[in-house]
Amino acid sequence: MQHRLNSLITAWNRVELRLKEVEQISGEARIPAINELRYAGRQLADALLKKMNDDEGGIESHIIVAEQYIRNADHDVTDATLDYVKRRIQQSLRLYGRDTVAKKFPYVTEMEAHISDAEEAIRNSRLDRSKRDEIYTNVYNTHIQRLISLILDFEKSEPDIVFEAERLRRRYRVSKVLNAIFFLFGLFWAVFTYVVDFDDAWVWLQSTSAAQFVSSAFH
Numbered sequence: 001m002q003h004r005l006n007s008l009i010t011a012w013n014r015v016e017l018r019l020k021e022v023e024q025i026s027g028e029a030r031i032p033a034i035n036e037l038r039y040a041g042r043q044l045a046d047a048l049l050k051k052m053n054d055d056e057g058g059i060e061s062h063i064i065v066a067e068q069y070i071r072n073a074d075h076d077v078t079d080a081t082l083d084y085v086k087r088r089i090q091q092s093l094r095l096y097g098r099d100t101v102a103k104k105f106p107y108v109t110e111m112e113a114h115i116s117d118a119e120e121a122i123r124n125s126r127l128d129r130s131k132r133d134e135i136y137t138n139v140y141n142t143h144i145q146r147l148i149s150l151i152l153d154f155e156k157s158e159p160d161i162v163f164e165a166e167r168l169r170r171r172y173r174v175s176k177v178l179n180a181i182f183f184l185f186g187l188f189w190a191v192f193t194y195v196v197d198f199d200d201a202w203v204w205l206q207s208t209s210a211a212q213f214v215s216s217a218f219h
Helices: 002-026 031-052 056-096 098-104 108-125 129-195 198-207 210-217
Strands: none
Touching: 002 031, 002 056, 002 129, 031 056, 056 098, 056 108, 056 129, 098 108, 098 129, 108 129
């Protein structure tokens, strides 16, 4: 019984560490996992009360329930971490575009692959409850740890992504203005050469500075 209690406390501490980990990257407390730990705490308190009353038979049932709550909390933390990373990456791709994000953070494709594989594994865990703990452990070791490392790197790169996106937007706006100017020039030139002999128009154009032409075109 003491060994099981020690294992349970070790598992509890691991979940608390992971809760703090996801809280630090997301800035949010993960209430479902916290609630699971609270329920586990109740079971432990009841188990200790049984122990004090020398009710060894009653301790076992509370330990079993507490273990399940802690497993639930561990799974909730994995789900929450995956959800946060996915939302952050999707938001960035939507705001700035894949090409811009990938230019400044080339690991975005790797992140998407980890997210996709982790989600598939978690879906599969619903098919066989006996393998759920094993699957979640593998998801954490194979995908979540790497995603945490990558999302921290991504957040360091985000100012560069924003700067690049703004640069491209400015260039696009300038391009639109130039296109409008060229369109107006073409329209003006078509009308002008329609009412004036082409040779005379060409001589006029060569003798007129760009500034004078633009001024005459808009007045």
